[in-house]
Amino acid sequence: MSRPANFFLLSGIIFCAHILNASVLNAGALSAESPEPDYFSEQLASGKLPPMAQRVPENPLLMDETMNNLMPGTYGGKMNLLMGKDKDIRRMVVYGYSRIVGYNESLELIPDIVESFEVHDNKEFIFHLRKGHRWSDGAPLTSEDFKYYWEDVANNPELNPFGPSKKLLIDEQLPVVEFPDAYTVIYRWQQPNPYFLPALAAPSPLFIYQPKHYLTKFHPRYADPQKLEAQAKQSGKRNWAGYYLKKARQYKLTNPKLPSLQPWVNTTKPPAERYVFKRNPYFHRVDVNGLQMPYIDEVIINIVSSSLIPAKSGAGESDLQGHYLRLDNYTFLKEGEKRNDYDVRLWRNINGAHKALYPNLNSSDLVWRELVRDTRFRRALSLGVDRHEINQAVYFGLTNESNNTVLPDSKFHNIDLQRRWAVYDPERANRLLDEMGLTERNSKGLRLRPDRKPLEIIIHSAGESTEETDILELIHDSWLKLGIKIYSKPSQRQVFRERIFSGEAMMSIWSGIENGLPTADMSPAELAPTRQDQYQWPKWGQYYETKGEIGETPDMKEVQELFELNQSWRRSIDLSEREQIWTKMLKNFCEQVYSIGIVNSVPQPIVVNRLLRNVPEKAIYAWSPTSYFGVYHPDIFWFATEQQAK
Incomplete structure (x- = not known):
């Protein structure tokens, strides 16, 4: 046709x-x-x-x-999903x-x-x-x-x-x-x-x-x-x-x-333990045979403790599950495939870094602030991360060891930027720290800050993942070789954010660039100080968000350049110019190491009922721009019969 x-x-x-x-x-x-x-x-x-x-x-x-x-599919069936709390029905x-x-x-x-x-x-x-x-x-x-x-x-x-x-x-x-x-x-x-x-x-x-x-x-x-x-x-x-x-x-x-x-339209008033979404009789999509979407009649959402979702998915209680599943659930989920009639697929996460470290350039500790604003210091920290060890120990060697940047299949990917200051080199890292004058050490071998305090870094986390703990333990060992000791400090997400925004946090761990597969027509604002919740420069982002009412004016030349490039992108209507802006911003972002990416392209387990059709074998699983399953349109998913499945 x-x-x-x-x-x-x-x-x-x-x-x-x-x-x-x-x-x-x-x-x-x-x-x-x-x-x-x-x-x-x-x-x-x-x-x-x-x-x-x-x-x-x-x-x-x-x-x-x-x-x-x-x-093309057939009508009928109910698709069961698992969610961790009532508000998840918005998914x-x-x-x-x-x-x-x-x-x-x-x-x-x-x-x-x-x-x-x-x-x-x-x-x-x-x-x-x-x-x-x-x-x-x-x-x-x-x-x-x-x-x-x-x-x-x-x-x-x-x-x-x-x-x-x-x-x-x-x-x-x-x-x-x-x-x-x-x-x-x-x-x-x-x-x-x-x-x-x-x-x-x-x-x-x-x-x-x-x-x-x-x-x-x-x-x-x-x-x-x-x-x-x-x-x-x-x-x-x-x-x-x-x-x-x-x-x-x-x-x-x-x-x-x-x-x-x-x-599908919700028919259940919250709070509830079970929500029923019924097919919209006036939905505007059809297939080539004239069947009105969605194929599936109802979606049932069962609310259970989020900690139980991997086990319940492995027991076959969800027909389509990605939320609340992690790579470390993969082995367990694979074991239940044949027994509980589902397949486990590995989709890709598209964050620029699955996990990244964010040195707080707006820290209220003025000595730390001066240190961390020295590019050599940030580069040394990045060179001191053994990404290969983390990849093997935490991610089974399945990820891409990388800076916090775009993914390999992005138009803007550059292998040099992927590796820039992101290949384990403790000797070079130590030379950079020595160049800065951080040559004195205490009796435990820790370098001394300019104020004579030992160079100890508290890394804040939202305390939501043992994965972060495992990563930080490995970084702890490799940074000790630089004369730097770290401590992790988990807290509830709101407290975690407040500590960063106030300048109390020296450094934090969180996911990297949200969209690792951008096009020139997608905003590069993530690479510039535009939001308070950018953990490397929260007060500069706050300044932009509030039009200068609160926060601080960016006072680093390279960061000001990012801000100006982002403004130029907004005003531009020329595709080639936008591509050039993206390239310049990525180069600046990676060269200056405002965040320390560790790995990206982390596989995301997706549990799929063996009879559910039109679910991609390989795909991207991300909040933005793919809306998790959204761009693959669950309204075209359908249940085959046992006979059709043979």
Whole structure:
């Protein structure tokens, strides 16, 4: 089947993008050829549900044109998942991955909820909705839902006292938003906004629409304000705004009555030990045979202690499990494969470093701050890490020994940057420390700081993984050869973060760059001081986040360069220029060793029911940009019969 094409401007370059509109499978073809799910037989017979041709858009999204090697499936079955706490049910928005635009397997942005979109110089974004698309309760999805969100929610001072999401601000300016007809939505900025589409495609997406037909019942512009206030107090909320927000949580999924555009809809009110997500009868995707997605009727989420999830997965109690599993569970999980009818697959984690050390350049210990801001010191610490030993002892030799940088199959990968100051060389490390004047030692052989204190480093962790403990024990031994002693200090995550932000922490251990497979159109902000939760420079990141209200101004030349390059990337609409910026920032980031990466490409065990089809054998497992299972679309997963499996 040939694919129709839509041409749109992205970052100033013309790209050919597929309009995923299943033009062959129009409503008439569906009514004549497409079988209905047995799941809806009673509702169809009673007239509570219209036939499929009236439930899907005129041009539904044809999944066969979005996925590689898709095996058409059959309806039915219940998929069991395990989660560690009630709030984990929000992962069904991550996994369901119904987005205005979303990433495909090649990490290209393509239309999903919308039929097509146009981008002009990253300043104007025009979305064309699918005619006939409906919410999960059957109400039409139109530009009115986008207009309602913008006018009555995003810009309502009681619901959003600080205004619309910061993701919609560019140079402190909000977009002009227009709704020229029922199926067109336009966002327009004066300056380029390269963050907008990635925010719409994110695991926790930027929602720029809400179901107006449902939520106006809780909004004083449309409902009786006095009754709303009474309802709010009765529900335990202080005012109508708190009551409204409780009803409107599209990501948290705590209101089972809230209409949805996801493949499965929550039917269970929290708290609960078992959540039932039922198929959305109006979902907008179909396969080449005209079957409406999702194939699977229900997703059951069982809430259990997170520490029990590896054991329960090994007992066959989950049909699809990645969350709460680690590489050190792999041997145990493999042992249960045949006995409990599942396969264990190894997907890849795409962090630039699975674990990295973060010297705190904003430490409140001024002597330490001066030491750690000397590039030679950071390089010496990195050269003193025996990554090969850690790879063999902790990761069975299955990982890539590397700096905190992009992965080998990234366009921006450079073997020199991967190894820059990241190959074990204690002799060179000692020479660098001697160069700095750190030549005096105490009776235990520890180097002395300029204030005559022994060079002892406390490394803070969130205390959530024995893996970190194992890594730090090995680093402890190799850094002793440099005359440096380390101590690990685990604490609860919130305390851990506060110690870093305040400057109390000298160094911390955490995961590395979030996205190790970037494209030029993905933001390089992780490489510059842009957020407080960047543990190597929290106060510089805080300064950027708060527009200079709090935090500290970056005062290292190389860090200022990263900041300026990141700003240049935001303003650029030229692809080649963006590629050059990415290359320069990566070189700076690795050469200056702001963080000490250890290994990357760590395999992630994925437990898959032996009968579950269309789950990739090999794939990427990451929060962003792949939304864990999201870009592989669990709505196309289906259960084969025993006979089909033979």
